[in-house]
Amino acid sequence: MPEVLRSARRIVVKVGSSLVTNEGRGVDAAAIGNWCRQLASLAGQGREVLMVSSGAIAEGMKRLGWSARPKEIHELQAAAAVGQMGLAQMYESKLSEHGIGSAQVLLTHADLADRERYLNARSTLLTLLSLKVIPVINENDTVVNDEIKFGDNDTLGALVANLVDADALVILTDQPGLYSADPRKDPQARFIGEAVAGTPELEQMAGGAGSSLGRGGMITKVLAAKRAASSGASTVIAWGREPDVLLRLADGEAIGTLLVARTAKLAARKQWMADHLQLRGAVVIDDGAVAKLRDEGKSLLPIGMVEVQGEFVRGDVIAVRSQAGAEIARGLANYASSEARLIARKPSSQIEGLLGYSNEAEMIHRTNLVLA
Numbered sequence: 001m002p003e004v005l006r007s008a009r010r011i012v013v014k015v016g017s018s019l020v021t022n023e024g025r026g027v028d029a030a031a032i033g034n035w036c037r038q039l040a041s042l043a044g045q046g047r048e049v050l051m052v053s054s055g056a057i058a059e060g061m062k063r064l065g066w067s068a069r070p071k072e073i074h075e076l077q078a079a080a081a082v083g084q085m086g087l088a089q090m091y092e093s094k095l096s097e098h099g100i101g102s103a104q105v106l107l108t109h110a111d112l113a114d115r116e117r118y119l120n121a122r123s124t125l126l127t128l129l130s131l132k133v134i135p136v137i138n139e140n141d142t143v144v145n146d147e148i149k150f151g152d153n154d155t156l157g158a159l160v161a162n163l164v165d166a167d168a169l170v171i172l173t174d175q176p177g178l179y180s181a182d183p184r185k186d187p188q189a190r191f192i193g194e195a196v197a198g199t200p201e202l203e204q205m206a207g208g209a210g211s212s213l214g215r216g217g218m219i220t221k222v223l224a225a226k227r228a229a230s231s232g233a234s235t236v237i238a239w240g241r242e243p244d245v246l247l248r249l250a251d252g253e254a255i256g257t258l259l260v261a262r263t264a265k266l267a268a269r270k271q272w273m274a275d276h277l278q279l280r281g282a283v284v285i286d287d288g289a290v291a292k293l294r295d296e297g298k299s300l301l302p303i304g305m306v307e308v309q310g311e312f313v314r315g316d317v318i319a320v321r322s323q324a325g326a327e328i329a330r331g332l333a334n335y336a337s338s339e340a341r342l343i344a345r346k347p348s349s350q351i352e353g354l355l356g357y358s359n360e361a362e363m364i365h366r367t368n369l370v371l372a
Helices: 004-008 029-044 056-064 073-096 109-113 114-130 145-150 153-163 200-205 218-229 245-250 265-276 287-296 339-342 350-353
Strands: 008-014 046-055 102-106 133-139 168-173 195-197 236-238 258-260 281-285 305-310 319-322 326-331 369-370
Touching: 004 258, 008 029, 008 153, 029 046, 029 073, 029 245, 029 258, 046 073, 046 153, 046 281, 056 073, 056 319, 056 350, 073 102, 073 133, 102 114, 102 153, 109 153, 109 236, 114 133, 114 153, 114 281, 153 168, 153 218, 168 218, 168 245, 200 218, 218 236, 218 258, 236 245, 281 287, 287 326, 287 369, 305 339
Parallel strands: 008 046, 008 168, 046 133, 102 133, 168 236, 195 258, 281 319
Antiparallel strands: 236 258, 281 305, 319 326, 326 369
16 A cells, blocks of 8 residues: 555545535535645645545535435435535635635536547546646536436546546545445454455445445445556545545555555556557558657647548547558547548647637647557
8 A cells, every 4th residue: 555655646536425514414614624635735745636526415405404315306406506516615715725726527427438528528637637726526416317316426536537547546435444344234344454456355345335425335436446447546445534544645554445456557548548449540640750659758749640541530549650551559539530631730739720729739649649
């Protein structure tokens, strides 16, 4: 655990409903202020931090005077809409006390399943991080039915970790970590300090339901760790009220359960590009662009493209080939093939004039490109 967390530069933190809302009694200003202080301290260390926060529905229930979680979808959506206001305001005010900017980002699983929306979400979050702004992310429960019925923010935290190539996912919960059995029922339950994410036995250990406020449980956290590990991010599951838990984890202290990713980040991303997405087309680049990609690790700019092959849309995986026909790399296209043909051999400064808009300065950003 010490090396995994100490070396993490980009961290996704997920906090559960019971912690954020003080067991349903409304937004807990002291708790959120405590986490925001720690987030600000991590940012001061040069780390990039994203917060995935539950609690909108629970806060909405409190504001609406409801003592029990409603079952009707439209009532859940109304509670989410009301509660999201208070949740976002609290994070904004507490982070601003430390001179840190914040942004509210509402996502659904569908946003991350669609290739173009995936790229849009990724670009937005990476831009916020580059501006030293901490994104506060939640599911868009107000408009999406299935996320309220089946979704959970543990899964969303893992998806965000995959989206931004995070080094680590920290899931803060009301339990100290993972046990070999439910410690409330089995006095012989053994605490799991460290294991490999995705090990089948972990899912058996974590079976069980969540709290009355949230929709998750330890099983969703174990599955989230498995998902995060697919992009090379390790996961820590820890008690959210542990004093200075985020700072101590970042210092390398062993707290909670560490579920280690087997695969390194670059290898995981390359495997995803190579095996899980079908190539939709290709761009042929000149020798200068080949050198930029291979020798300098640069992004692919439109000016280096000499030909566009096939038909593809923004977000498709395409090949990058030399003029001799060799595959140099592959990556996610920021522009469709029709647009790529218009901007090929042109400097990035002309993209907006040629297309009427500009998604990115690059045809393929270096973080979305893997060398062959």
